[in-house]
Amino acid sequence: MSYWLIKSEPSSYAWDQLVADGRTHWDGVRNAQALNNLRAMKPGDRAFFYHSNEGKEIVGVVEVIKGFYPDPADKHGKLGMVDVKPLMPAAVKVGLPAMRAKPELSELSLLRQSRLSVCPVRTHEWTVLCAMAGISA
DNA sequence: GCCAACGTTGGC
């Protein structure tokens, strides 16, 4: 099982919306590197749900319930999506400054490449972040 | 195939 972090601006798709929907297609990813990460997602993988721009914090955990499949609207066959469902909210939201303050997270993809919308998370990073969020996932 | 110009993302 792999771990990830996916970003969304709350003004376009917030955690509460995902909870209300029960599941969603994670599409609209165009960046090549983010798409590569998306392609590597497998059912059962977990991802932090991060609110960018507003909040700038981890607000929950999602589970991948369907691995990468192509976007039928894309004629070039490059774009695609995965399906995710909410797993649990963060008991404590984890903001950027808190993450930066942790030496264990100095290599965190989110902190190193702020514009990458789908980031990998190492196992030890996942563990640290779960502890900070007050959850066990 | 290089690189300048431009667009977008996202933190501040």
Added chain:
DNA sequence: GCCAACGTTGGC
């Protein structure tokens, strides 16, 4: 609202 980082586009 500004700007840094970075991706993309297009002229050469």
